[in-house]
Amino acid sequence: MDRITAAQVFVTIAERGSLTATAEQLDMSRAMVTRYLGEMEAWVGARLFHRSTRRISLSSAGEAALERCREMLALAGNIAQDGSEDMDDPRGILRIACAQSLAEASLAAATAAYLKRYPRASVFLQVADKVTNLVEERIDLAIRITNQLDPGMIARRLGECASVICAAPTYLAAHGTPQRAEDLARHNCLTYAYYGKSLWNFDRPGTTLSVPVSGNLGSNDSVVLMHAAIAGAGIAMQPVFSVAPRIARGELAVVLPDESPSPLGIHALYASREYQTATMRSMLDFLLGWFAEDENLPHLPCPA
Structure with a gap:
C-alpha cells in the first residue's frame, strides 16, 4: 500500500482522535482507514495507539512515529503536484x-x-x-x-x-441612564456565560477600565441576552453586528455612547x-x- 497515504491516515487519526472522523475527512471508508493503520503498525513494528471503546490515544511508539510522518508529509507536499486538491478547485x-x-x-x-x-x-x-x-x-x-x-x-x-452597551428605552425610563462606565455597577446587567460577577472592559486613553457588573439574568447565548434586553430586563454588552438593526429600529438604545468597550x-x-x-x-x-x-x-x- 502507498506509504505516503498511510502516513497521512495515521497523522489524521492522531489529530482527529477518531478513525471515523479520519474516514470522513479523507473521503475513505472506515475499513480502508483501518487497513492503512494496520500497515503503518506493521511497518513500525509496534502499536501506534492505545484504543478503548470511547477513546484513542497515541502510544509511545506512536508519538515517535507521528513526528517522522509529519516530516515526510511536509517533504512530499513540497514536491508533489496533487491535481485532486488544486487550490483553485477546493472540494x-x-x-x-x-x-x-x-x-x-x-x-x-x-x-x-x-x-x-x-x-x-x-x-x-x-x-x-x-x-x-x-x-x-x-x-x-x-x-x-x-x-x-x-x-x-x-x-x-x-x-x-466591536461591542456596544445597550438597553431598551423602557428599562432606561424606569431605572435611569448611566452617565459613566462606573455607573454600570449599580444597574441590572445581563451577564454572558455565567451568573454572578462579571467584568466589562472599556478602553480609555492610555488605560483599560474594568467595571464589575452583575444582574439577575445570565446566559451562555448572547442572542438570548439581546432579546432579554429588548424585553427590558436590563443593560447588555452586545456585539455591534448583532444589535445594530435593533438599535436602528428603536428596540434598543445605545448607553454610554462616549465610552468604548474593548473590542474582541x-x-x-x-x-x-x-x-x-x-x-x-x-x-x-x-x-x-x-x-x-x-x-x-x-x-x-x-x-x-
Missing part, C-alpha cells in the same frame, strides 16, 4: 463551528459567497454558543470571538468585533497547521478577506 466537506449571533449576522452569508466561488466544496455549520472540542466533535474550523485564547490552540485572527478578536481555530486541505486553506483566506470588508458586518446607525 469536500468542511465542518465549521460558530456562535449563533455571528452565524446570523455574517458567517452564513460568508459561507454562501464562498460556496458560489468554490461549488465543489461543501460546508456544515454547527451553531452553538459553547467552546467546541475540535477533535471530539469532528470540527475542522471553529470561529470564536474572544481575547482569551487557549495557548495550546492554533489560531488565525480574522478581524475585530474574531479568530479561526483549527487543530493543525500541517497538511491542511485545499478547502481549509481557501476558507481561511476567504474569511480573512470577508471580515476585512466593512460592509460584511452591520454597523451602528449614524446619530441623527
Whole structure:
C-alpha cells in the first residue's frame, strides 16, 4: 500500500482522535482507514495507539512515529503536484463551528459567497454558543470571538468585533441612564456565560477600565441576552453586528455612547497547521478577506 497515504491516515487519526472522523475527512471508508493503520503498525513494528471503546490515544511508539510522518508529509507536499486538491478547485466537506449571533449576522452569508466561488466544496455549520472540542466533535474550523485564547490552540485572527452597551428605552425610563462606565455597577446587567460577577472592559486613553457588573439574568447565548434586553430586563454588552438593526429600529438604545468597550478578536481555530486541505486553506483566506470588508458586518446607525 502507498506509504505516503498511510502516513497521512495515521497523522489524521492522531489529530482527529477518531478513525471515523479520519474516514470522513479523507473521503475513505472506515475499513480502508483501518487497513492503512494496520500497515503503518506493521511497518513500525509496534502499536501506534492505545484504543478503548470511547477513546484513542497515541502510544509511545506512536508519538515517535507521528513526528517522522509529519516530516515526510511536509517533504512530499513540497514536491508533489496533487491535481485532486488544486487550490483553485477546493472540494469536500468542511465542518465549521460558530456562535449563533455571528452565524446570523455574517458567517452564513460568508459561507454562501464562498460556496458560489468554490461549488465543489461543501460546508456544515454547527451553531452553538459553547467552546467546541475540535477533535471530539469532528470540527475542522471553529470561529470564536474572544481575547482569551487557549495557548495550546492554533489560531488565525480574522478581524475585530466591536461591542456596544445597550438597553431598551423602557428599562432606561424606569431605572435611569448611566452617565459613566462606573455607573454600570449599580444597574441590572445581563451577564454572558455565567451568573454572578462579571467584568466589562472599556478602553480609555492610555488605560483599560474594568467595571464589575452583575444582574439577575445570565446566559451562555448572547442572542438570548439581546432579546432579554429588548424585553427590558436590563443593560447588555452586545456585539455591534448583532444589535445594530435593533438599535436602528428603536428596540434598543445605545448607553454610554462616549465610552468604548474593548473590542474582541474574531479568530479561526483549527487543530493543525500541517497538511491542511485545499478547502481549509481557501476558507481561511476567504474569511480573512470577508471580515476585512466593512460592509460584511452591520454597523451602528449614524446619530441623527
